[in-house]
Amino acid sequence: MNTPWSDWQKWWMDIAKTVVGAFLGFAIAFTVFDWFEQDRAERRALCVQKVDRMYRTLAGLQTAGSNYRTAAHNTLIELYRWRDEQPTEPMRRWWGPAYAELEAALRGFDVAFPEAGQATSSIRKSMDRLYKILDQELIDPRLDDIADLYHRENPPTEEERRQAASPLPREKIDRRRPDVEKELATIKEAQDRLGNIASTIIMQPASAVCKSREIGVDGAA
Structure with missing residues (x-):
């Protein structure tokens, strides 16, 4: 037969239940608060990374664009004194690394700044037109003439080689x-x-x- 609890025991049991309940409530509240804080911190970190990438993307585009313009200008100047039978270093620089770097920078800008729409298209169109002028109109014909000399049955004479290696007509470049x-x-x-x-x-x-990129960060600065 169970002995009824005394008032003293009931009082302590009520205290114990109150303490346990308060502790559990605090633990749950702390866990929820901590989860929200961690989530907020993670979103803030993602935001900082995103903005940093945007800065680096913009800086990369400016550098690549400047390098490409310099390489194209150097190629134009090189045409006035081009005597080699092969493309020179300024030409190869413009063809290869300068073009590839700018194209990669443009793709990166399109991804980082979709709000800009097709704003990069004008640069690509100018790159295409420069290629047609410098490469297809001025460089390639001379290289084709030199290649024809060495692919025919009779080897080129010294005079033919000298003429092939002479600079392009200045008026053509001008x-x-x-x-x-x-x-x-x-x-x-x-x-x-x-x-x-x-x-x-x-x-x-x-x-x-x-927020515009679906990374909510309340109060981030």
Whole structure:
């Protein structure tokens, strides 16, 4: 037969239940609060990384664009004194690394700043036009003439080699130089325009920048 609890025992049991209940409530509240804080910290970290990538993407585009314009200009100047039977280093630099770096930077900008829409297309169009002028109109014909000399049945004479290795007619380069310089100026203007677009986006509060990219960060700065 169970002995009834005394008032003293009931009082202590009530105290114990109150303490346990309060402890469990505190533990649950702390766990929920901690989870929200961790989630907020993670989203803030993602936002910081996103904004940092945007800064680096913009800087990369400006550098790649400047390098490409320099390489294209150097190629134009090189054509005035080009005597080699092969493309020179400035030409290879423009063809290869400078082009690849700018194309990669443009792709990165499109991803980082989708708000800009097709703003990078004008640079790509100028790159295509520069390729047609410098490569297809000025460089390739000379290389083709040299290749023909060495692929025919009789080897080229010294005079033929000398003529093949002579610089391009200056008037031919001068005729296309304004078009080259126009495309380089177009690329520069497009770079500046993209820089303004990107700067306007980045200069917003980080919370607004990340919210537009579905990374909510309340109160992030």
